[in-house]
Amino acid sequence: MTDAAVVRRVLEGDIEAFGILVDRYHARYTRYALHLIGNREDAEEAVQDAFVRAFRSLGQYEERERFGAWLYRILVNQCRTVSERRRRELGVLVDADPDSLRIPSPVDDDAERTRERLHALLAGLPPEQREALVLRYTEDLTFDEMATLTGVGISALKMRVRRALDRLRALIQEPPHALL
């Protein structure tokens, strides 16, 4: 069943059919949100909120557009909202409970450290560059596919990815080959 057909079923009253769309897109968009936001809990919150917003707006979905692309734009906005809110909250509040200031014990997992470092590097990119870079390498999409998904022109996307790579090289203090 196509995404458009599932949407029609939901609008006709079969709410449970929305689960088909969740099954199709949740894992992929969770990975995307995780790399955009850098935090698993916030990423899951953003993805969950995106699906709920998509459900609320389902009546406005135009079938000529790919559902994945439509949902993707909702998700990007949610990721931006979550990231901005987190920055706002952390920038103003101090912790009343001193225990919460404890640094978690070191993780011996190299993969975990690598992931943390990756997210720290991505956080140094402007939002549009980060989004383009994450989309390019998370989903292994061509620029044509990225343009269809985002509605942004191919030239602009290539420029964003190129600038993101240049900025990452500037942020990385070690030689690039040391990342391997």
Place this chain on the structure above:
Amino acid sequence: MHSSDPTGSLERWLARELGRPVPADPGARRRIMDRVRAEPRPARSGAIRRARSLQSSPWVGALVAAAIVIAVVGDALRRSGGVEPAGRPGGEPAATRRPTTGDTVAGRLEDTLRLVRFILAAPAAKSVALVGDFNAWDRRALILRLADSAGIWAADVRLPAGRHRYAFVVDDTQWLADPVAAPGATIGGRRTSLVRVAPDGE
């Protein structure tokens, strides 16, 4: 590309790390569908009915010394908004009843939302706000009222069935998780607490 080519190395590293599968959360689908089921049905015309909005009323108070949160769950909700505590028919409405430790009150609502009372003992606080995933962690959205002279702050919130993370913000500057409630997943590295609202009929 050669491994000494910096462009190729960085791009290969990004492709490898960003492309790694992320472990699935088995509860994620259920949580999404729980929220979706609680939503008004979308309409093709775009005339989507608005979800019920939570009521919030600002009140003002004094400084924090300690925190105690009690989720309050009960049996029936009268249309007037008063809530009767479980097992206490004829009790005074929850909004005016003196809260007690361990007490729970929840109202059965026509629209399947359940009323949950959040309580915080903070006699020195000037203001207490409730933040959670049900109000986008906005500390301006839901301010607790000072329920009595002993410094008990309270707010009644309508929530759908499921798990909800929350915390308190005291005097607009201090983040406080509930030390006696179940811990929730952190947000932005900050501790939260968890309240579980049982589905209708449980």
